[in-house]
Amino acid sequence: MTQRPLRIGTRGSPMALAQTGMVRDRIVAANPGLETEIVVITTVADKVLDRPLSEIGGKGLFTKELEQALFADQIDVAVHSMKDVETWLPEGLVIACILERDDPRDAFLSPHAAGFADLPEGARVGTSSLRRGAQVLMRRPDLKIVPLRGNANTRMRKLESGECDATLLALAGLQRLGLEGMARSILPVDEMLPAVAQGALGIECREADADVRALLAPVACARTTTAIAAERALLAELDGSCRTPIAALAQIDGETLRLDGLLFLPDGSAHWGVSRTGSVSDAEGIGREAGADLKTQAGATYTQHLQ
Ligand SMILES: NCc1[nH]cc(CCC(=O)O)c1CC(=O)O
Numbered sequence: 419m420t421q422r423p424l425r426i427g428t429r430g431s432p433m434a435l436a437q438t439g440m441v442r443d444r445i446v447a448a449n450p451g452l453e454t455e456i457v458v459i460t461t462v463a464d465k466v467l468d469r470p471l472s473e474i475g476g477k478g479l480f481t482k483e484l485e486q487a488l489f490a491d492q493i494d495v496a497v498h499s500m501k502d503v504e505t506w507l508p509e510g511l512v513i514a515c516i517l518e519r520d521d522p523r524d525a526f527l528s529p530h531a532a533g534f535a536d537l538p539e540g541a542r543v544g545t546s547s548l549r550r551g552a553q554v555l556m557r558r559p560d561l562k563i564v565p566l567r568g569n570a571n572t573r574m575r576k577l578e579s580g581e582c583d584a585t586l587l588a589l590a591g592l593q594r595l596g597l598e599g600m601a602r603s604i605l606p607v608d609e610m611l612p613a614v615a616q617g618a619l620g621i622e623c624r625e626a627d628a629d630v631r632a633l634l635a636p637v638a639c640a641r642t643t644t645a646i647a648a649e650r651a652l653l654a655e656l657d658g659s660c661r662t663p664i665a666a667l668a669q670i671d672g673e674t675l676r677l678d679g680l681l682f683l684p685d686g687s688a689h690w691g692v693s694r695t696g697s698v699s700d701a702e703g704i705g706r707e708a709g710a711d712l713k714t715q716a717g718a719t720y721t722q723h724l725q
Pocket residue numbers: 499500501502570586587588590591615616617618619
């Protein structure tokens with residue numbers, strides 16, 4: 419057992435602080451009497467707020483500084499939205515634990531409309547997510563996608579002030595902020611397939627830190643871990659950059675895992691889809707095959723525009 423408090427690293431956005439508080443409570447519930455300390459770390463994604471993340475480029479914009487703090491022994495664990503975690507982790511770090519997934523769907527927010535069907539022709543949808551933008555344009559090519567950055571609270575403020583007519587946010591994030599009432603509707607996954615790992619929280623730590631891993635083990639959710647393994651295997655196979663709009667969702671029913679994946683051109687003018695079912699014991703294999711299938715379908719378009 420570690421004697422000093424468990425130092426829990428997190429970004430400082432309201433959503434990150436809310437979810438880290440929830441994760442801390444789960445860790446303490448599983449390890450009664452454990453002392454903890456929340457350590458706020460600022461990341462590139464928190465500093466650069468005027469440009470889409472896909473333009474800033476590189477990976478790990480939400481995670482790099484937290485990982486540096488793990489290596490520097492300033493924190494013992496880092497709490498992440500698994501959606502923000504890079505496909506490949508740096509040598510020496512592991513996602514030791516993935517918690518039970520919250521609702522993976524996206525919510526629709528607008529002062530004027532209850533859903534896409536209510537938006538007038540040419541209305542502005544604020545999102546800097548290529549995945550969301552592409553799926554909006556697939557169904558409503560008349561809508562205009564406008565960039566909208568900042569944390570969830572900032573984006574809601576920009577929506578209120580009229581920078582756009584509607585926006586999309588992860589329902590799980592709204593719930594963690596206690597703001598699910600802001601959702602005018604929840605988009606079904608066959609209309610808006612979520613990002614890989616959306617709604618799942620993970621805890622990263624030093625691979626060799628057996629004491630810390632023992633503290634985290636009881637809060638892990640096996641079913642979510644399996645679903646995320648399939649989705650992340652799909653992502654790894656595509657080796658997507660931040661400029662690659664990809665969506666994927668694994669759903670588990672008993673011993674059967676179903677993985678749906680979509681790859682898009684950012685303007686929504688083309689998309690490729692895959693749906694595979696198999697045994698939960700083959701989650702990663704299903705993900706790899708689904709990713710390879712998408713890559714083959716997109717062919718030259720993939721290497722030219724999406725890689
Ligand atoms: N890109 C930032 C981000 N990372 C994770 C979430 C949502 C929470 C989650 O998926 O766990 C969000 C905000 C959003 O997409 O609305």
